[in-house]
Amino acid sequence: EIVLTQSPATLSLSPGERATLSCRASQSVSSYLAWYQQKPGQAPRLLIYDASNRATGIPARFSGSGSGTDFTLTISSLEPEDFTVYYCQQRSNWYTFGQGTKLEIK
Amino acid sequence: QVQLVESGGGLVKPGGSLRLSCAASGFSFSDYYMSWIRQAPGKGLEWLSYISTSGSTTYYTDSVKGRFTISRDNAKNSLSLQMNSLRGDDTAVYYCARTGRYTPDYFDYWGQGALVTVSS
Numbered sequence: 001e002i003v004l005t006q007s008p009a010t011l012s013l014s015p016g017e018r019a020t021l022s023c024r025a026s027q028s029v030s031s032y033l034a035w036y037q038q039k040p041g042q043a044p045r046l047l048i049y050d051a052s053n054r055a056t057g058i059p060a061r062f063s064g065s066g067s068g069t070d071f072t073l074t075i076s077s078l079e080p081e082d083f084t085v086y087y088c089q090q091r092s093n094w095y096t097f098g099q100g101t102k103l104e105i106k
Numbered sequence: 107q108v109q110l111v112e113s114g115g116g117l118v119k120p121g122g123s124l125r126l127s128c129a130a131s132g133f134s135f136s137d138y139y140m141s142w143i144r145q146a147p148g149k150g151l152e153w154l155s156y157i158s159t160s161g162s163t164t165y166y167t168d169s170v171k172g173r174f175t176i177s178r179d180n181a182k183n184s185l186s187l188q189m190n191s192l193r194g195d196d197t198a199v200y201y202c203a204r205t206g207r208y209t210p211d212y213f214d215y216w217g218q219g220a221l222v223t224v225s226s
Contacts, residue, residue, distance in 0.1 A: 034212045036151075043201055043216035044151065055214065087151055091212060094167070095141075095153035 002026055004088050004098035012106040019075040021101045023088035028068045032092040035064055035073045038100075039084045047086075048073060078103075108132040108215045110202050115220030122192050126220055128185040128202030133215075136160075136180040139205040141213060142187045144198035152198075155187070156205050170196075192224045 003026040013019055023033065031051040036044035046055040048064035051071060061076040075082055083105050088098040114126040128140070141156040155166045155176040164176050175188040185202050200220050203213035 036213075043219055044213070045216075046212060046214050049212045049214075089151070089212070091210070094165070097151040097153070099150050 002029060002090055002093050002096050004090060004096055006086075006088055006098035006101045008101060009099075010102045010104060012104050013078055014106045015078050015080055017078050019073075019078055019082070019103060021073040021075075021086055021103070023066075023071040023073070023098050025069045025071075025090060029090040029092035031067050032090055033064075033066070033071050034089045034091070035062075036087045036089060037082075037084060038087065044087060075103075080105075108204065110204065110215060110217035112200065112202055112217040112220035115200065115222050117223045117225065118192055119226050120193060120224055122224075123188070123190045124192065124222060126187040126189070126200055126202075126222070128187075128217055130183045130185065130202075130204075133204070135178075135183040137207050139207075139210050140176075140178060140185045141203045141205040142174075142176060142185075143201045143203055143213065143216075144196075145201070145219075146195070146198040149198075154200075156210060157185070159208060189222070192222075194224050196222065197224045198222060 005024045007022045033051045035048040038044040052064045063074045065072050083103050085100045085102050087100050109131045111129045118124045142154045157164045157176045161178045173191045177186045202217045204215040
């Protein structure tokens, strides 16, 4: 099983700041990595697929990068609605998710 | 617009059974792989199973293999998950999710979830 480790577990920032979330895979997943946003009481929403492609309707402030084992989700300028939980997920070998990063208001 | 609506959740005793359903609309259901994914209270996400467009191919994660069965009815635009021999650690919100057109891919649309509680 491919294990995805997200860091940090919690990130404290202010609106308008830049957020950088990391996801490391236990073995190469090529570019088969996605990022999801989950707000309390809601289902996850696909943000980024294949490491760097924004899903339909996702604002340009969200971007993804990386390949192999190291990936990054960047939110260029945080909006109030961005403070929630983010998960990475790989589909290189079945499907596994990271444990999540909580983005909280500083 | 794409809609996925789960139903069938509830309280069940350990060892019991429950069947979840997912009604799909707003897209050509028979063209898409579909999955079930769960999230235990306060925890992360766990993919459980997917089914091919025709239903002929199914895969399961080890934790539910032999206990859960995924199926679909393309004529009714419906996905199901039959859950048997339920345990306390099966307590979770269960989501159905669209999983790629003609081939397995990412989870681009999700239902709102159905809560399953396994407790005596």
